[in-house]
Amino acid sequence: MSELNIKVGENQKSISAPVSVAEALKSVDRDLLKKSLAAKVNGEEVDLSFELHATDEVLSIEPILTETRDGLEVIRHSAAHLLAAAVLDLFPETKLGVGPALMDDPRYGYYYDIIAPHQLTEADLPIIEKRMRQIAGKNLAYRREEISRDDLVKLFSERDEPLKCELINEKAGETATAYHIENTSFVDFCLGPHVPNTNKIKAFKLLALSGAYWKGDANNQQMQRIYGTAFATQEELDAWLKQREEAEKRDHRRLGKELDLFSIQDDYGQGLILWHPKGAAIRMEMESLLKEELQKRGYSFVFTPHIAKRELWKVSGHEENYADSMFAPTHVVGDEDEFRLKPMNCPFHIGIYKASPKSYRDLPQRYSEMGTVYRAELSGTLHGLMRVRGFTVDDAHLFVRPDQVREEVADCLDFALKVFETYGFEKVKFELSVRGEAENKIYLGADEEWDNAETSLANALKERGISYERIEGEAAFYGPKIDIKIEDAIGRIWQLGTIQLDWNLPERFELEYTGEDGQKHRPIMIHRALFGSIERFFGVLVEHFAGAFPFWLAPVQITVLPITDRINEYAESVAKELKREGFRVESNLKSDKISAKIRDAQLQKIPLMLILGDKEFEEGNVAVRERKTGDIGTMTLVEFKEMARRLNETRALANV
């Protein structure tokens, strides 16, 4: 028996080897072992059962604890195995695909892709889940095995698991690792680590069923995917389920209908939005905010058509790279020329730039447009306002000299922060996508150009004191970009706009300006959209505010509620006066009781209600109720107008 030196946290000690990781941890701290699911030995993830052998070096052992992200990943991955074991148990003919943990998808925690002998339906989920619980309850061990690749392939081909064989041949080295849950027929080709036994998986749930292509490729066989999630404790699972319910309540499709904001109707086409008066009122405010800021920042407004000659899309490269997302060409009867609906606005703004020669003094040129574009999205991907076929981009294209990039980008960042702050998005995330190891990607332009551009973007971010994430290899082939993401009121992340540098289109369209030196130079184009799509951002806002828009955005800002019919006339005069001042006002003259009228207004989430009875009429006052606070007291109409005007002007998020 020999000695082994281990280090766990600050504790260093020597124990006799060989010894399992579990025993090693236990020798340091009993409680620590209880909380551990797996461990990292010198940084490498291993099971608790992993055997440590004598060595001269000091082994650093870091437990992977239940409550950490790594721990959760182990739980979820192990739960995926448990799911597969249950499915195999119930349907022995099943062929296995892959079953990873999902750590960044708020919807699910893991899945397993299978080829099942019959088509599963939602009714199967509780059955499978029940079997998972039975297996988990038996407290079976997850056993790891090191095995030669050939033996493992043999094992899986005997079990008639063609997909597993394919994976092993692709991924495994000379030796491979397999995991087996004891007393089940489940074996997986898997790196691990896993929980030591099934009773460590305490809180899990199956969630959904879907189709999924083998390796995500639509040319491959379609498999059945079972989604589930798992957490370290039941409390966490319950909290997650509750959050999910909350998200459902905020669903913009549901609220859009309840609040009469917009509709999508078969007769008009899938993925095409009809903005109802109330939705349109909100959109007008959204656009006003943008227009104000655009004007302040020296943008020019332009308008461009919805279709253009097919030739244009050839020059721009869309025909070549983007044809699948474009509506098919169309033409005037009897005419040769073909036209296509625009999927992007850039070529039009380029046309405006090219309409007259530019000197270096003219730059930057900043063109902005609420440009409506059309994209032929696959029917199955359409989703409410979030994924549509016709939408409006708060688009702008800046034509700049290389020395202007940093400053212009910095202003875009200010712009973004200002706008999102107004909506109450306190957490805005920026991601800088730069070129990476060009494996199968051909980056356009010289290395020097790229270096300069990437540095300009990074400097713009730094200059504004914005922390950002740098992502290698995510740049477009034509230039680096900054993506903008925001976190909403219930912690969900939405990818919105982007600031993109582009030297491809200037090249394709041969854009020029005359420099100080009298020579022709090529401008750089910056594509810049903050919302990405007005429709989508509107959807995000609906969910963010849960339909309870702040005063300045609310489609109906004020509703006037007379207590009795005697007051109707006064109520109407108040409503009329407020309308004249530019507020969006309704009045409710039905013969309902005041409490019923209030309830109605509350359900419509109208920010301010004016409750008018004999007293108010006689004194010429209004009694104000705020939808969240309730009664906020009586004031003169003049005072009320002043208060409401201030709410509008400051675009206040709270109404009191």
Next chain:
RNA sequence: GCCCGAGUAGCUCAGGGGUAGAGCGCCUCCUUGGUAAGGAGGAGGUCACGAGUUCAAAUCUCGUCUUGGGCUCCA
């Protein structure tokens, strides 16, 4: 596009081989009530569409359309 679920009144949904149901909303009447639902009556539906099975289909079968969940965070 592909896989699975769903389509019944304006909305939310129940029902189910033999007069089509509820609540909310809408209209009318009664009620005039001070901060989240007063009462009564009425109108409103080819049960998504098309075919088939049947004496009989909203119901069962098939197809179409629409809609919802999803379609490699890589053993």
